[in-house]
Amino acid sequence: MARVGGRSRGCANCRQKRIKCSEELPSCSQCVKCGKICPGAVQGNIFIMSSFKDNARRKKSRGVSETVSKSQDSGTGIIVPLAIESLHPSFGKLQATPLNQLLLPTRRAPRRTSPSHATPSSYDKYILQLLSSQPCYVLLDRQRMSGRFIECLTKTPGAPMLKAWLPQLPGILSKRSAPTLTFALRAVSLALFGSLANDKGAQLEGIRWYERGLQSQQKDLILLTNGALASGVTDEAICGPILLAFYEMTNCNTSTDAWMRHLCAASKLMEMRGPEACSSGFAHALFRALRLAMIYVTTDQRKPSFLATDLWRSVPFCETEKSSFDKLVDILTVIPLALSVSDAVAALGDDSTPQARDEAATKLLEIRRGLEKWWTEYTCELMQEDGLNSPSYMQAGDAHLTTSLRVTALYDDPFEAECRALYDTGIILVSHAQILISPLLDSTTLREEIVAHGSSILLAVNYIERQEVWKDAGGPFRLTYPLKVVRDTSPNLQQSQDADAFMAHWRKHRGINTDLTGSKSSSIINVTTTIG
Structure with missing residues (x-):
C-alpha cells in the first residue's frame, strides 16, 4: 500500500466534475460558487491496493477505493465497517426513523466487495488503516448528524412543549435556502457530537461552521435593518440565533x-x-x-x-x-x-x-x-x-x-x-x-x-x-x-x-x-x- 502521486484530494463534487478543488475547509470555493453543500476535502493519507500483475486487478483495486470514497458523500452517510457505536451510542444508531426520514437518503448504501486477491482479514486491516487517516466525524453524513442532534434534544424533559419546533427544521431547510440556520445547525450538531465522543476534530469543524453562521447572520441583520428582505422576519431567521446560542451554551x-x-x-x-x-x-x-x-x-x-x-x-x-x-x-x-x-x-x-x-x-x-x-x-x-x-x-x-x-x-x-x-x-x-x-x-x-x-x-x-x-x-x-x-x-x-x-x-x-x-x-x- 502506497500513496499514489497526483491523486486528487479534492471534495467529491469536484472530483466528479473533474475540476480543480481549492480543498478549503469547511467548504471549497467551487461548491460555494455553485451553492452546493461541500462534502469536504480528503484529509490525511490515501491508501489504495497496489498490484503490478495486470491492469484488471489494478482496476478492481481502484474500484474498492472509489467505493470507500463515495461513502463519504452525502448520499450514503457512513463508512463501513467502522463501528460508530464505539464513538458514542446515540450517534451510532443511524437507522431511519419518522423524525429523520427527510434527512436520510432513500437509496441503499453500496455493498462492500473485497478484491479477489485479498483475504477478508487483510481487507479489513486495509479498510481500518484507510479510515484511521480520516477524522471520525467525517464518517457521519452531516444531514444524518443533524437528524441525530434533533432526535437527542427532543428526547429531553419538556421537549413536546419547548422543543416542538426542532423536528420541523429539516422540512424548512428542504423547502427554502436559509444559510444562517444551515450553518448553525451543522455547528451545534458537530459541537454536541464532539463533546459526547470527545472528538477534537469535530469540535474544530463546529467552530468553523459557527463562524460562518455568525457572518451569515450579520448579513441577514443588515438586510433586515435596511428593509431589503421582502419576506421580512422569517421563522428561520429566528431559529438561527437560537441555535447559535445553544452552541455557546455547549462550549x-x-x-x-x-x-x-x-x-x-x-x-x-x-x-x-x-x-x-x-x-x-x-x-x-x-x-x-x-x-x-x-x-x-x-x-x-x-x-x-x-x-x-x-x-x-x-x-x-x-x-x-x-x-x-x-x-x-x-x-x-x-x-x-x-x-x-x-x-x-x-x-x-x-x-x-x-x-x-x-x-x-x-x-x-x-x-x-x-x-x-x-x-x-x-x-x-x-x-x-x-x-x-x-x-x-x-x-x-x-x-x-x-x-x-x-x-x-x-x-x-x-x-x-x-x-x-x-x-x-x-x-x-x-x-x-x-x-x-x-x-x-x-x-x-x-x-x-x-x-x-x-x-x-x-x-x-x-x-x-x-x-x-x-x-x-x-x-x-x-x-x-x-x-x-x-x-x-x-x-x-x-x-x-x-x-x-x-x-x-x-x-x-x-x-x-x-x-x-x-x-x-x-x-x-x-x-x-x-x-x-
Whole structure:
C-alpha cells in the first residue's frame, strides 16, 4: 500500500466534475460558487491496493477505493465497517426513523466487495488503516448528524412543549435556502457530537461552521435593518440565533455572555414580527421556547423584556390554551422588572423615599401571591391526575406553613422536577429582594424559606441527574439558572458550595457554559445593537 502521486484530494463534487478543488475547509470555493453543500476535502493519507500483475486487478483495486470514497458523500452517510457505536451510542444508531426520514437518503448504501486477491482479514486491516487517516466525524453524513442532534434534544424533559419546533427544521431547510440556520445547525450538531465522543476534530469543524453562521447572520441583520428582505422576519431567521446560542451554551471555552446576545437578537427579531404572528404553528412553538430562555437573560441582567407585557402574555395564546407551565412562565417573566426596582431602592438605602419602598414591596408581594396561587393549582392538578384529594395545607396557601411539606414532595417525572425548581427559584428571588428593601419584615423566616427552597432545587437537580435523561443531549442547561440563584442568594454556605459543585461538574465533564454573567471580553458581533 502506497500513496499514489497526483491523486486528487479534492471534495467529491469536484472530483466528479473533474475540476480543480481549492480543498478549503469547511467548504471549497467551487461548491460555494455553485451553492452546493461541500462534502469536504480528503484529509490525511490515501491508501489504495497496489498490484503490478495486470491492469484488471489494478482496476478492481481502484474500484474498492472509489467505493470507500463515495461513502463519504452525502448520499450514503457512513463508512463501513467502522463501528460508530464505539464513538458514542446515540450517534451510532443511524437507522431511519419518522423524525429523520427527510434527512436520510432513500437509496441503499453500496455493498462492500473485497478484491479477489485479498483475504477478508487483510481487507479489513486495509479498510481500518484507510479510515484511521480520516477524522471520525467525517464518517457521519452531516444531514444524518443533524437528524441525530434533533432526535437527542427532543428526547429531553419538556421537549413536546419547548422543543416542538426542532423536528420541523429539516422540512424548512428542504423547502427554502436559509444559510444562517444551515450553518448553525451543522455547528451545534458537530459541537454536541464532539463533546459526547470527545472528538477534537469535530469540535474544530463546529467552530468553523459557527463562524460562518455568525457572518451569515450579520448579513441577514443588515438586510433586515435596511428593509431589503421582502419576506421580512422569517421563522428561520429566528431559529438561527437560537441555535447559535445553544452552541455557546455547549462550549464553556467561548465567551460567557455570547449566548445571551444571540437570544437577545432572536427576541428582537420576534418582537419585530409582533405577537399576532406567534399565535399558531411553528412560530408559536418557537415563541414558547424563546420566552423561557429569555427569563434567564433578563433575570441575570435585571432588564425587563417586552415578553413581560400583558400584550405578549395574552395574544400569542389566543388560539392555544395555556398549560400550567405556561402560567408559571408568565409569572417568572415579570420578576426581572420587580428586581430592577428593588435593586434601585436598596442601592439608595435610607435615601430612598417611603413611596418607592412601598411600590417595590407591593410588586414583590403580588408576584409572591401569584406564585403561591400557581403552586396550589399545580399541586391540585397533579393530585387529581393521580386520583388523590388535595390536602388542607394546599388549600390554605400559606407560604411559611407549607414550606417544609413542599420540600419533601416527590415528583414522578423529570420535567415536573424542573417545573418545581423554577417555582422555587421564583420564591427565592422574591424573598431575597424582600429582605433587601424591607428590614422590618421577619428576615429570619425569609432566610429559612430561601434555605428550604434552595434544598428543594438541589433535590430536584440530583433527581434529574440520577434519571440520566440529559446524557445524550449535552446536559440540563435549564437547571444552571436555578443553581446559580442558590449559589448567589442562599445564606447556607453548604448549599452554595453544593450548587457550585454541580455547575463545576457540568462545566468540566459536559462542556456546559454555566456562567450566566458575562465576565470575559467577547469577539462576537453584538447583534442586539445591530438590530436595535
